[in-house]
Amino acid sequence: MSEQKAILSGNEAIARGAWEAGVKLASAYPGTPSTEILENVKNYTDIYSEWAPNEKVALEVGVGSAIAGARTLVTMKHVGVNVAADPLFTLSYTGVKGGLVLVSADDPAMHSSQNEQDNRNYGRSAKIPVIEPSDSQECKDFVAIALDLSEKFDTPVFFRTTTRTSHSKSIVALGGRTEQQGDIELEKNMPKYTMLPSSARLRHPLVEERLLKLKEYAETSPLNRVEYNDTSMGFICNGISYQYVKEALPEVSVLKLGLSYPLPEKKIREFAARVDKLYIVEEGDPFFEDQIRALGIKVDHGKDMFPLTGEFSAAFVKKQVTGQGPDLRAVAEGLPGRPPAFCPGCSHRGIFTILKKLKVFVSGDIGCYTLGALPPISALHSCVCMGASISMGHGIDKVVAKSDDYSQKVVSVIGDSTFFHSGMTSLLNSIYNKSASVAMILDNRTTGMTGGQENPGSGRTLSGEEAIAADIPALVKAMGVKNVVKINPYDLNDIEEKLKAALENEEMTVVVVEAPCVLRYRISKPPLKVDAEKCTGCKRCLSVSCNALSLEVKDDKKFVVIDPNMCAGCGVCAQVCKFDAIGE
Amino acid sequence: METTNILLAGVGGQGVLLASQIFTSVAIEADLDVKQSEVHGMSQRGGSVTSHVRFGQKVYSPTIDPGEADFLIGFERLETLRNLHCLKKGGIVIYNKMRINPSTVASGVAEYPDDVETRIAACGEKVYAIDGLGLAVKAGNARSANVVMVGAVSSFLPLPESLWETKIREVLPAKLVDLNLKAFHLGREAVKK
Structure with missing residues (x-):
């Protein structure tokens, strides 16, 4: 069979990866940039999938599915994990039976979010492994690895993407579905799944042991990769920052961490020893940097060069490291912004x-x-x-x-x-x-x-x-x-x-x-018109902020016009008009 | 083939993403590595939209940095000017002359500048201003202006015409294929004159 390939977004690739790896149940609450994962999972009918009313419920549905023995995918945006944190921290204790992967789609630069928290910290706090893909192929392949890890180490696995990995598209080699399990049979295992203090006290030491085993695994995991080139500079990076480093500085050595937690201590020491200068390029918090410095390893540049806020890019990485960049044109000034607005007809x-x-x-x-x-x-x-x-x-x-x-x-x-x-x-x-x-x-x-x-x-x-x-x-x-x-x-x-x-x-x-959403349900009435004779150009109607309206000037007379292709006929502008100038 | 960077800039609802999809599928068919990036979410509801398309032997970053776009494809004139700083020295601008008022203009908070086209023309690079809307209407549907723009760019890329046609047939719904092929060719011709 010839290899099939497709161009997929990270989110589409995660959905594909879940299908290929035999996931049986997927649950989520929508949230940018994670939403398209479940919207794509629903097209794979081998997977039962549903929207939950919130992220906590989504994860709890997933916990039920996983302890019953099914491979399970739960997805949400970064702030959604705050809502789901309650079950997450105790799921770390119970572990799973079928593999469970929790996707957290983070949003550095806050393209569509209220904060830019770095959810790798959750992995460390909940004592569970964190996996970070850097392109769509990895989004797909790492889901299968994450499910294997989840079952092998009896742990939920935290799968962290960022907006650029979630929403950028790249080429993915596709595979078929491998069914991991037959029919699911429910078994009882009270000490493992009933977290009373007495049983939880027995589980916590196992969590600490598991973390030690995961540290060992990290040393040989295929998720972590060293690419030695010129060793005068060595870069430790994760997720999308790997792509920026490779684009900006193809000649340098790189330690790419696909398993962001727990860290492979020996591998990092070895890498640090071989390179002359060690750089850490990670968007968000100094998650690697703090841990690596705590190991006593000398870090030449980290957050002093690559800030805590916003997103990076290839040019930014190059500029910070070499001081070089392309000749830049001035950004055009004085242009009116184009922020999103309520749709014409919006209730x-x-x-x-x-x-x-x-x-x-x-x-x-x-x-x-x-x-x-x-x-x-x-x-x-x-x-x-x-x-x-x-x-x-x-x-x-x-x-x-x-x-x-x-x-x-x-x-x-x-x-x-x-x-x-x-x-x-x-x-x-x-x-x-x-x-x-x-x-x-x-x-x-x-x-x-x-x-x-x-x-x-x-x-x-x-x-x-x-x-x-x-x-x-x-x-x-x-x-x-x-x-x-x-x-x-x-x-x-x-x-x-x-x-x-x-x-x-x-x-x-x-x-x-x-009042149903006019965009979603495609609701519109005949467009309204402005009577240019009656319109005084007072701009009162413009204050309702509708993109279908605009002010025109002809022969020194100002008047408002309505774009019939955009107007949904809702009549709000007509009601604020004091001159009765807007009608059908 | 060196990496080609195409930056598409327009307004939510103009079909920027569909145009991007034609570029990426053509690049894959030509056996090139390709990445495409855009941001969903707040970019809907009439906001600015940009899409980054990069293809070549090996592509790492999914985004195009300021000063590095080989082509700036503007779907609307103000959005073209807004992204002009992304064009590299020696790059090419192809833009649709149409005007779409931003909400800030519609609501009277700001004015739509009347010197947008002169400022674009003054960038010192090759600039092609196209009546994208007019050509789309000529092709049979105002909404095909995005494919007019794809056609215009295609004439600068070393990829066979038939490849573009094949992918337009694949990407668009069957009933819209003919008019979009027409839109593609009108765009392709528009920059040859």
Whole structure:
């Protein structure tokens, strides 16, 4: 059989690797840059795959599958591991039966994230091996190695990618699927899987022993590779930084660590001894550098040369090491930015138009509606993590002096997927502790920001099968919320009236906005037009921040035009117009 | 073959990624190593999009650094100017003259500069300004402007015309193949004059 090859992103390659290595179950919560892994896994019908409502649940589903004996893949973005950390640290104690690989897709430079934490630290804290691929071929091949390791050493394996390995495409040689197991039969093994203090005390020493065995394995693992060339400079690197070093400095010697934890001490000592100058190139924290320095090995350059923040590149590595770079043209100055914005027709536009008008403090969350923080809307005042909007709103409400001034009142805004993720417990807390805050649940029946994935409210599973769609108003009422109000997000008067009533109420109000995502469900009405005679060019409509609108100047007269190819006919701009200039 | 760096720059929804896919599949078919990189997520919703395509005997980094693009393919004029510093000395700019207002302009926060094209022309390199939208409409669909741009670049690359045609047939849905082949050839001709 001739070797088949394809160009795959790292995420596509991980999905392929899981299929080839006989994975039976995969679970995830979407999050950039990890989302496409499960979106591709779903196409391999030999693997049962599902979206979980959050990363903790995804990992727990995976733990069940792995201790039952099936090879298992669980994927999430870096901050998702914070949510899944609880099961992760104890899974380290129980170990697995079928191999379990947890993919953490980190996002240095924060292309689409709220922080740039370096999740290799999790491997060290949870005492489990960390594997880092540097291109798509490795993404695929290392999944199989990771599953073997997981079973051999009875440990979950942490598989860390970064945005550049997740989203860049390179050529991959494909293989077939190897079924590792027959039918899964459930067995009981209480001392191994029931982590009462008495049994956990027996497991912890085994974890420490396992780590020692993994250190030995690291010395001979095919995941770690030395490439000796000119030995005047030696570079220790991982993941994508390997590609940058090879591109920038093809003549140097390299120790590429595909197994980032635990480190191969002897191999590093030997490499350090053979090269004249030792460099460590790792994005994020000085994870290698601190450990290598602690071994007493002299490191010539690490974080002094390659910073803690942002991403590197080949040119950056070259510049830092040699001081050389290409002749650079000046970056064009004074250009208007092109940030992402609410889509034309988006149901969030009217909501934020009114929130801005009311001048309330908007406690935000993670989703498309976070774009409400960008100008010209600029009406979202905090955003920390998934599910935090309602709990933070409650905290604010409890300490801020009661006032009729709306600027001293808080409205929490959260989407459906984020509400299912971890907003439900926040709301339960608010209602239990007698909050007087207002929470808005913007239910657009999809996980929008990551590209429109299914969720427990969308009525479909990952594989597209029909499913029960959670009823948000019923859920909220069942928690004990008495004031549940529905609004039409395309009717600005309705939004304003009901929000004002909610803000005046001394009891908590939950406002549910049911309006499907226009992008995901391709919803549009006939485009609107501007009557150039009536338009005064006052730009009031432009404040709703819709890309379908623009200001034109003809014969010294300013007026707004609407691009009929973009307009979804939602009517929000028409409602803010004071001159009745916008209509069908 | 030395590594060729093609930087594609446009706006979310313009088909930058599909164009990238045509380049990468042509490169694979020509037995070259190839890498392509873009960032998903916030780049949707009308934001700027860039895609890096690199092919040659052996490619390590998936990204193109400033000053190293052999070709800057602009799908919109402002995005072309925004990425002009990525072009290397002696590189070629091919761009679609069309204008798409960013949200900052649509909302009145900023103005769309009227000297974008003169600033691009002043870069001192070979610049080809194409009416990508017009040619796409001529081919049968405004959305095929991305393939017009692919056609334009193809005439500068030492890869046979038939290879491009084969890959366009593979990458695009069957019912759109004919009009996209037309778009490809219109783009290819547009830079020959």
